[in-house]
Structures are given as structure tokens and as C-alpha cells.
Amino acid sequence: MPLVMMCGLPCSGKTRRATELLDYIKAHHDTEVHLVQDSFQVSKNNCFASSNEEKIVRGDIKSNAERLLTIESIVILDSLNYIKGFRYELFCISKHVKTPHCVIVCEAPVETIQEWNKTRGAEEKYSDEILKALVMRFEAPDSRNRWDCPLFTIYPDDPLPSQQILDALLKRKPPPPNQSTQSQPLSATDFLHELDRKTQSIVTSIVEAQRTAVPGDMVTLPGASEKFCLPRSIPMAELRRIRRQFIAYTKLHPVEDNARIPTLFVQYLNKTI
Template sequence: MPLVVMCGYPCSGKTRRAEELKAHFEKSTDRQVYSVGDGALGLDRNSVYADSQKEKEARASLKAEVERKVNKDNIVILDSLNYIKGYRYELFCLTKHTQTPHCLVHCLTSGEESSLWNRNRESAEQYGQDIFDALVKRFEAPDSRNRWDSPLFTVLKDDILPLDDISDALFKRKAPPPNQSTQSQPLSSTNFLYELDKTTQDVLMAIFNAQKTSVPGDLIPVPGATEKVALTRSVNMAELRKLRRQFISYSKMHPTENTSQIANMFVQYLNKGLH
């Protein structure tokens, strides 16, 4: 059943709100409610968020746990920072694949307010100040105009959680239909991995070379795709390679039999990730 994605600065009240939601769903429905988060997985926040590789592995573990639990019967609440828009897009794709609704609850606070709450916690529960500041700086705020951030419920610290509205968004709204980039298909094409690697590399090189003569706002044609890459800013190769790795990782799990569509699927992914 539905996925609720919590989002916000460190120490912005996400866990308290997640607990409110869990209690509400357990009282108002007969469905199994799961809360997945850093605490549930026993993650040491200062150790994890001080090391980019550990953080990446932690996000992968959280996503895998969500994927194991989300289905047409359960309610899953992901109680973590979820501060990277690309990661929220991956979660959105997961809900499309499982054909279940989702929503985002943004616990909105100022950096100063969250920092104060952090300092008032027991020392074992605090973020180190350097780590806290870095996470706030890197935070990518949700935008309801993005499909993966919608429906979006923004909650201030003194607000009453709109439980009925959230329930309506989850239970009275149709699940997003699967599309070619998220629908799981059998891996029958023996050269799929080769085409995936070659096509995505060709797309990256086309973008990199086109940026030498293009300006932000240009639509960049790429080999094998009918759709074009819309760049609103200059993008370095490191960022492009990161998005390519994410796309390849997802595509290996959800391959398409029609390898001619890989380029268009990658362009769509890039246009979301570079938005």
C-alpha cells in the first residue's frame, strides 16, 4: 500500500510526525504499518553522514528495506532526511513500479531552530555541528511541481498534522501508472548490459562535447534518442557520471527488452535529475 516519505533538516521533527502518522493509520485502518528509518536500521548518524560512501550505502539499505515492505496491503513510512531530490525520484519510481500511491511530508524549520533542537538533545543523539551544518547546506528542498515531490504536505513545528488530507492523498488517489522506465520486464536481450553501458556513455559524451558550444537553455540532441537533454546550467562530467551510475543500477534491476529505448529513457532520467 502507500509510501509516506518524510523530509526535512536534521532535528526538524520528522520522527515525531512519523510516529503521529503511524498511530493514526494503526487506529484508522486494519493495515500493517511499517516505519523504516535510520533508527530502525541502527545507523550511527555521525559515522554515516561523515563518510559519503557510508551515507550512500545507508540510503541504499533504506531503499531496499522500503522495497521489501511496500506492496498493495502495507503502509510504509520512510523516516529519514531524504534530502536529495534524485533519491526522492528513485523512491517515486519504486512506487510507480509497485503501482502504489505515495506522498511527501516536509517538516519545515529554519536551520537555526533545528540546530537549537540538536544541541538540546542528549549527547548520544546529537549530530556533530560540522555534520549538521553540511547536511543543512546540501538540503534540496522539495517542490510540489515535481511529480516525485507531490502530493506535498509542508508542516511547521506548531502545525497540526493534516491527517485526513494525507489519508485522502494515499487512499483516495489512484496509483501512478507504470511506464517504460519503471516497469519490470524479463531480461531476454543478451546484449542488454552492453547496450546499456555503450548507449549511456555515448549520451554523456554528446552532452559533454555539446556544452563547449551551447548555452544554458539549449536542447541538446544525443545519439539514439528522439528526446533532447534540456540543460538549464553547466554540468560537469562528475555529476553526469553519477547520474549515469544511478540509471545503470536501476536499469539492471528493471531491464527493458527494447534496447532502442535506452537512450530516451536515459534522457528522461537526466532531465529529471538535472532539473
Template sequence: MPLVIVTGFPSSGKSRRAVELKEYLEKEKEKTVVIVSENAIVGEEKNKILNDSRLEKDLRGNLKADVLRQLNRETVVILDAGNYIKGFRYELYCASKQIKTPHCILHTLSPIDQAWVWNQERPEDERYAKEVFDGLVMRYEAPNSSNRWDSPMFTLLPGDSLPSDPIYEALFLRKPPPPNQSTETQPLSSTNFLYELDRTTQEVTTVIMNSQKILVEGDDIKIPGSTEPVCLGRKVTLGELTRARRQFISYTKLHPVEDTGKLTSLFVQYLNKTLG
């Protein structure tokens, strides 16, 4: 059944909206609904975890694992978390696409000042520390409905009523996106698949870094072995490329492709979607 990805600034009302949607789907539509909650995982360690990049990465891994365990054809899964990284939302979109079930984005768009006031009204052990709150706001990559992994998107201001019926229609009355080569599970027939995956992605990363030294910022970068250039529109850092490469490798290990000659093109497409 469908996946609902809730996203927004810290203390912007994400959990409240997740509960509202759960109650509507259960009472009005008699659906089975599960909320995967970031708060339930971090507990009182919230500020410690969200202030440490390694721990935060582990948190995202745990959230994704919980979603994948729950995601099936019988249950509506609502991911109640910041989900502020667009690459992470893309991974979740691919997961729902592989299972051939629709998804949607629920964006709680609250002013930063209002979110901070709500944060201060929480019990002390549930509040975000100021530096953690500011850091999450600064790193937040807002969803864009023109991206297919951020669409359909329902944006909610603090005083808005939950658009229950439109959300239901998006989740249950439209066809799921068809699987494509990047999400369709393929048999691992190539014995040197992992070697080719590592080599190919490293070569693409190297070409991009070298090209950025001589090209004008925003120029397309031609990649040997790919019919599609890298179109990032800006200069990216080695750290950004390394994270994207690691995410692509992790996903592709679980969903290997039959023809390793297509790895370059798939990685280029992934970079354009997540960093472009």
C-alpha cells in the same frame, strides 16, 4: 500499499511526525504501517556515517533496500530519513509507481535555528555534530510540489497539526500513477543490453560535457538518438553526471527495456528530471 517519504533538515521533527502518522493510520484507519528509520540503522555511528560520503551512500542503499522489501499492497511504508537528495526521492517514486501504489511527501519545514536547538536538547549520543548538521543543511535539496515525484506534498511547520485526513485521502482515495516505460519491468531479450546501456549513457555524458564548453550556460543540448534535448538550465559537473549515470544504470539493470534504441531518450529524460 502507499509509501510516505518524510524529508526535512536534521532534527526538524521528522521522526515525531512519522510516529504521529503511524498512530493515526493504525488506530483510526486500522492500517498496517511500518516505519523504515534512518536513526535505527545508523545508531550511535550517526556522525561517522553522515560525515563520510561512501558510508552515506551505503546508508541510502540500505534504506532503499528496506523500503523495497516492505513495499507491497498490504502495508503502508513510512521512510523516516533526511531524504535530502531529489534524485533519491525520484528513485523511491519510481519504485512505488512500479508497484502501482500512491505515495506522498511529508516535509518538516523547521527554521534552521530551531532545528539546531532541538538537536542540542537531545541526549548527547543522539546529537548531530555541528559540522555534520551544517553539511546536511547545505546539501539539502528541498522538495518542490511541481515535480511529480514530490507531489502530493504536505509541508508542516513546527506548530502545525498533522493533516491526517488529507494525507489519508492522498494515499488511499486517489488512483496510483500509471506505470510508464521507465518503471514497467520488461523482459531482457537483448543479449548485449548491459553493453549498450554502458555505451549509451557514456556517450550522452560525453556530449553534455563537450557541449558545455562551447554553449552558453543554460542552453539546451541536443543529443544524437534522442528527440528530447537535455535541458538542465545550468552548467553541471562531471561528478553530478557520473552519479546520475550510475543511478540510472543501477535502476535500468533491474528494469531493462525491450528496445535498447530507447535508452538514449530514457537517460535524457532521467537527467532532465534529476538534474534540471
């Protein structure tokens, strides 16, 4: 099933449109559908003021798309998706899964966006500086690009063409995968799920262990036959970055026994940190 990329400036109505589409699909199509939204570890303003923090958020979006997208599910990504190269990466994920995709861009005048932003609560509001920067950095989708096509442009007062969007997704053939989007066949059908679940469990356990452990302690982690040597206090951002690196490598070099994943991840942590 398809990947739907929402796209647009902050406060342009992406979440409202994504929710409308989600409700329509649930009401008119018997399939599993997931709504994936940004997960911020810091405030929005601090996130978009830091390239590293923003990369972490994009990494999470991409990881969730890879984990949830299957030939039997629809994934709606409710995020800015304002970088052309990032939309191309998401397009490659859909090609790898052999499923169609589309882009829905929410258009609104900058003045309208600024007014809507003022009505938001303090935690959800963008600062004038960050909002201006995101407007300047926005790389608008272009239907001439294969990763931006089919493209649906929605204005604030437009009704959402939900059925046309669904038809464009379900009645199109998926793009043929190419070598750049192919990896070795996975040894188990639940490999990606287990890889994501087991590595996340270990990261969570390390974070909890750091509350009482001191540098040099040997930490026992769930499912791993080897212990993790805690060298220092490790920030969550670093653990998440290393986890993404391990997942990317392991997907290209899958193991036959999912039970080995925790030990391999611990070994990777001990060598990397």
C-alpha cells in the same frame, strides 16, 4: 497501499510526525503499516562525513522500501530524504508497485534546529560542522515535481493533517507504471521476500564464519550447494554492497526455484570478491 516519504533537516521533527501518522493510521485504517528508519553502522556524524557510508544507509532505506511496499501495505520512510534524485528513485519504486505516494516535509528555522540538536544525547547529537553541511546540501521538495507531489509542509506548531494525508493517499489513483519502472514478472509471489531473506542469511553466516576462519578456508553457507572460498577478511560494508548488486540483478533475471537463490549468490560472491 502508499509510500510516505518524510523529508526535512536533522532535528526538524520528522520522527515525531512519522510516529503520529503511524498511530493515526493504525487507529483509523485496517491495513498493515511499516515505519522504516535509518540504520547506522557507524555514528551519525561519521556516516554523513563519508559519502560511502551515507550511500549504504540510503541503500538500506531503498531496499526496505522495495521489500515492504505492496498494494496491501503502507510504508512510512522516516529519514532525511533530502536528495532530490533519491526521492525520485523512491517515487519510481511506488510506480513499479502501482501505488500512490506523498512527501511530508518538516519545516523549522535553522536556529530552532540548532537548539533542538543541543538537547539530544551525545550519540544522537550532530556536530556543528555536519549539521551545517546537511543544511547546505538540503534539496527542498517542490510540488511542481511529480515525485514531490502531493506535498504536505508541516511547521513545528502545526497539527499534523493526518486525515488529509490519508485521503490524499487512499483516494488517489496510482501513477501508471512506465517502461523504466517495469521488470520481468517474478516467477513466485514470495520471490522478493525469499531473495532478501536468503541473501541476508548468507551475509550473516559469512560474518560469523570470519571470526574463526582464515583466508583460503571453504565455508559452508545455509542453503547453498557450493562452498564459499574466503579470500580475506571482508568488511560488512563490502558484503552489503555486493548483496545489493546481486539483488538488483536477480530481480531483473528471476529464477523459478527459490531454493537456487543461495547457490547463485555464493557463485556471485566467489566471482566478485
